[in-house]
Amino acid sequence: MGAAVRIQEFTAQGFRNLAGVRLWPDPGANVLLGSNGQGKTSALEAVDYVASLRSFRGATRAQLLGHESPMATLGLRVDAPTGAREYRVRLTRTAREVLLDGKRPERAVDYFGSAACVAFQPGDLDLVRGSPELRRRLLDRVLLRALDGYGEALKSYTRALKARNALLRERTPEARAVQSYDYPLARYGSALTRARGSLAAELREAVARALGALDLTGAPVELAYRPRGAPDAEAFTRMLAEALPQDLARRTSTVGPHADDLALAWGGKPARVVASQGQTRALALALRLAELHAVAARNQCLPVLLLDDVSSELDRPRTERLFAYVAALGAQLWVTTTDPSIAALVPRARLFQVRDGRVSPEHV
Ligand SMILES: Nc1ncnc2c1ncn2[C@@H]1O[C@H](COP(=O)(O)OP(=O)(O)OP(=O)(O)O)[C@@H](O)[C@H]1O
Numbered sequence: 001m002g003a004a005v006r007i008q009e010f011t012a013q014g015f016r017n018l019a020g021v022r023l024w025p026d027p028g029a030n031v032l033l034g035s036n037g038q039g040k041t042s043a044l045e046a047v048d049y050v051a052s053l054r055s056f057r058g059a060t061r062a063q064l065l066g067h068e069s070p071m072a073t074l075g076l077r078v079d080a081p082t083g084a085r086e087y088r089v090r091l092t093r094t095a096r097e098v099l100l101d102g103k104r105p106e107r108a109v110d111y112f113g114s115a116a117c118v119a120f121q122p123g124d125l126d127l128v129r130g131s132p133e134l135r136r137r138l139l140d141r142v143l144l145r146a147l148d149g150y151g152e153a154l155k156s157y158t159r160a161l162k163a164r165n166a167l168l169r170e171r172t173p174e175a176r177a178v179q180s181y182d183y184p185l186a187r188y189g190s191a192l193t194r195a196r197g198s199l200a201a202e203l204r205e206a207v208a209r210a211l212g213a214l215d216l217t218g219a220p221v222e223l224a225y226r227p228r229g230a231p232d233a234e235a236f237t238r239m240l241a242e243a244l245p246q247d248l249a250r251r252t253s254t255v256g257p258h259a260d261d262l263a264l265a266w267g268g269k270p271a272r273v274v275a276s277q278g279q280t281r282a283l284a285l286a287l288r289l290a291e292l293h294a295v296a297a298r299n300q301c302l303p304v305l306l307l308d309d310v311s312s313e314l315d316r317p318r319t320e321r322l323f324a325y326v327a328a329l330g331a332q333l334w335v336t337t338t339d340p341s342i343a344a345l346v347p348r349a350r351l352f353q354v355r356d357g358r359v360s361p362e363h364v
């Protein structure tokens, strides 16, 4: 699977309630232990923010800045298979500055490639229960890291889609003008459909493996990519032409990867309606572990795994199985919990106390 990405140092200042955080995690397993509201999720969110440049809680920049601070600075020193890297991110209400080894990164893959993180957090239950957007974002997260050109295709596609939708919302949209976007939509959209389609096939296997590890194999899980576009540009163009009357009537674009889904079925029924609380959590976790596998397989490097409050709906045997499984993967692991007895289940972990926005090593 390739060598693991290991965070060697993490600093945070002025991000949510974090202040003066500087910690040196273990290359293997780490547990952040603390009571409610002390900053555990914020710490993982900060690490993941540096790696993905978005908040896993869907927060805006203004929401991430500490209530009293005009600026947040985050830093990661990373030992990646491609070498040592230093990431710095500075946020203000109006701007974001990103430095990789002291310079503005030139290509998206340079930046995202060597700080790969996969985060699981309680909001991820929406991967199973929520709208397709979150599932599309999971696909994009992997592909942005792994596939040169994917970021550019996504950007170009989104730009063309926005312009087309703006035309469709005009009082009397002109069909010819709307059709002038067919070329970029079909070209970039078909590239997105192809990439997502092959990724979905990889994810399907990895999800089944992770569920096996969690001992939740009872009902067969099906993961099906439901594209709303086509993998080749010609077929995509035909779909756009066929959809044109409908698009004019609905005043929006109905064909294309912006409407894709990754459908999840549990025992033949949509998972969102049949999965129990614990099954939902296990399924969401399995999707994140599949994300980890996919990034690892495509980038030849194993991402850091961040698990926020992972045990809250899993029973104890499954929590133990989970920790054993992730320890065996060899990825650097960060786990948060409020419960010292859960902390004790993580094999060979370095323990940190999180209190009032500060993180300190726990000496045992
Ligand atoms: N922008 C912000 N500025 C300052 N404090 C914030 C900001 N956003 C959230 N907080 C506060 O930061 C604290 C830590 O939140 P966080 O979600 O990290 O807690 P947690 O340790 O994960 O708690 P829990 O165990 O309940 O999940 C909370 O008191 C929260 O209200």
Ligand SMILES: [Mg+2]
Pocket (backbone or CB within 6 Å): 040, 041, 042, 308, 309
């Ligand atoms: Mg939390």
